[in-house]
Amino acid sequence: MTRRPDLGALIADLPTARFGRPLFVHESVPSTNDLARRLAEEGAGEGTAVLALEQTRGRGRLGRSWASPPGGLYLSVVLRPRLPPARWPLLSLAVALGAASGAAEASRQQVMLKWPNDLVTSGAKVGGILLEAAADHAVAGIGINASSPPAALPPWGGVLGVALPPLLRAVLVHVEQSVDLVYAEAGQVLDRWRARCLTLGRHVRVLGAEVVEGVAEDIDGDGALVVRTHSGARRIVAGDVSVREAVG
Ligand code: BTN
Numbered sequence: 096m097t098r099r100p101d102l103g104a105l106i107a108d109l110p111t112a113r114f115g116r117p118l119f120v121h122e123s124v125p126s127t128n129d130l131a132r133r134l135a136e137e138g139a140g141e142g143t144a145v146l147a148l149e150q151t152r153g154r155g156r157l158g159r160s161w162a163s164p165p166g167g168l169y170l171s172v173v174l175r176p177r178l179p180p181a182r183w184p185l186l187s188l189a190v191a192l193g194a195a196s197g198a199a200e201a202s203r204q205q206v207m208l209k210w211p212n213d214l215v216t217s218g219a220k221v222g223g224i225l226l227e228a229a230a231d232h233a234v235a236g237i238g239i240n241a242s243s244p245p246a247a248l249p250p251w252g253g254v255l256g257v258a259l260p261p262l263l264r265a266v267l268v269h270v271e272q273s274v275d276l277v278y279a280e281a282g283q284v285l286d287r288w289r290a291r292c293l294t295l296g297r298h299v300r301v302l303g304a305e306v307v308e309g310v311a312e313d314i315d316g317d318g319a320l321v322v323r324t325h326s327g328a329r330r331i332v333a334g335d336v337s338v339r340e341a342v343g
Contacts, residue, residue: 099148100259109264113142114172114271121145125152128227128236131171135232141175142271146263153238156212156225157335161238164247168222168239168262172270175232177278183233184318184332187212187226189277189284190235193270194222195291198239201265202257207293210311210320210336214239215293219253237266285314294320294338303334311336 102120109115124130127145134143150163163169172190176183191212198214198221199206207215214222222239240254241262248254255262277284289295294311299322301307309324320331 102146102260102263105260105264109267111142111267111271113140114274115144115263115267116142118144118146118267121147123147123149123151126150126154126236127169127171128154128225128234131173131234131236132227132229135173135229135234139173141173143173144267145171148259154225154236155223155238161223161225162243162248162252163238164243166241166243166259168237168241168259168266170238170263170266171234171236173232174235174274178281180228182281182317183226183228184211185277185281185284186233186235186274187224188288188314188318189273190226190237190270191224192284192288192291193273194224194237194239194266196273197266197269198222198255198257198262200269201262202255204255206255206291208288208291209338210292210294210314211318211333216253216255220251221253221255235270237270239266282316285316285318289314294336298339300337300339301331301334302337303331307331307334311338 124147127147130145147169149165150169153161153163155161195206195214209215212224213220225236227234241257299311307329309322312323313321322329
């Protein structure tokens with residue numbers, strides 16, 4: 096049986112201005128994104144957060160499910176974007192960057208990013224972000240396999256190997272910094288993203304509305320992946336990327 100983590104000290108001593116204020120903690124819920132969305136609809140401010148120790152119907156990107164056994168971090172944060180809607184995809188990059196920085200700090204491991212928002216350690220996906228947008232708010236759902244039982248994860252899933260309280264604290268601190276930075280100077284978030292990104296410079300195959308193959312060249316100012324194909328550069332705004340060999 097997994098021991099319930101002690102989050103009291105963390106909540107009392109959280110060094111953030113908005114993120115995790117307040118933080119609602121649940122034993123088990125279908126999806127923290129649903130609870131956070133309801134709070135946002137009732138007027139909750141940016142940073143209001145919902146944590147669950149387990150999800151029974153965790154959602155992933157592209158309509159997939161997200162395995163959510165006890166031992167993982169399942170966190171959703173209300174955002175009140177201070178960006179024009181066309182630039183909201185940058186929020187998802189900012190949250191992924193903050194989550195990766197927090198995960199790296201708490202675990203003392205290198206945590207890389209795979210476009211659009213996978214957290215990867217030692218070649219395995221250990222976390223992901225699901226940003227769900229509405230007219231006047233967005234909910235950023237963060238899932239990280241902190242110390243999840245490997246048998247409960249899909250074959251491609253890895254485990255970070257870190258306790259929940261320090262990971263939660265580091266993630267809230269870094270995601271807040273990263274979201275503040277995207278509001279103030281989005282270019283800096285993109286630079287930091289590129290530096291942590293394992294997709295760039297690699298042959299990729301993107302499964303989206305169509306299949307695109309080529310070399311991942313850049314992440315542009317709106318957060319799209321730019322892929323150099325035989326017929327020229329293509330901007331990818333959504334899809335699933337498989338990374339092949341490094342180029343040159
Ligand atoms: C992905 O597919 O990579 C994104 C996974 C996002 C999972 C998180 S866990 C907290 C929040 N609640 C959900 O149902 N999904 C997100």
